[in-house]
Amino acid sequence: MAENLMQLRSQARIMSHTPEEVARYVCDNCQLIHAGAPSRTPAGKRRFEPPAECGGCGADEFVGIENWIHHRADE
Numbered sequence: 001m002a003e004n005l006m007q008l009r010s011q012a013r014i015m016s017h018t019p020e021e022v023a024r025y026v027c028d029n030c031q032l033i034h035a036g037a038p039s040r041t042p043a044g045k046r047r048f049e050p051p052a053e054c055g056g057c058g059a060d061e062f063v064g065i066e067n068w069i070h071h072r073a074d075e
């Protein structure tokens with residue numbers, strides 16, 4: 001009985017695990033938002049890279065979405 005309860009608790013913990021946040025990049029030219037391409041660092045940590053070029057306009061300048069407002073507000 002106690003064992004079942006512990007099993008339930010650990011399952012609940014797994015299910016409430018928040019999904020990894022995907023980095024997003026805004027095209028500096030046309031403002032299309034791209035999902036970062038996931039890759040792993042040599043240490044095994046997840047990281048994201050901006051796409052090589054924008055699928056909308058072909059530009060290759062991207063700003064991380066967390067920096068976007070600041071980036072635009074500076075202009």
Ligand SMILES: [Zn+2]
Binds near residue numbers: 029054056059
């Ligand atoms: Zn673009």
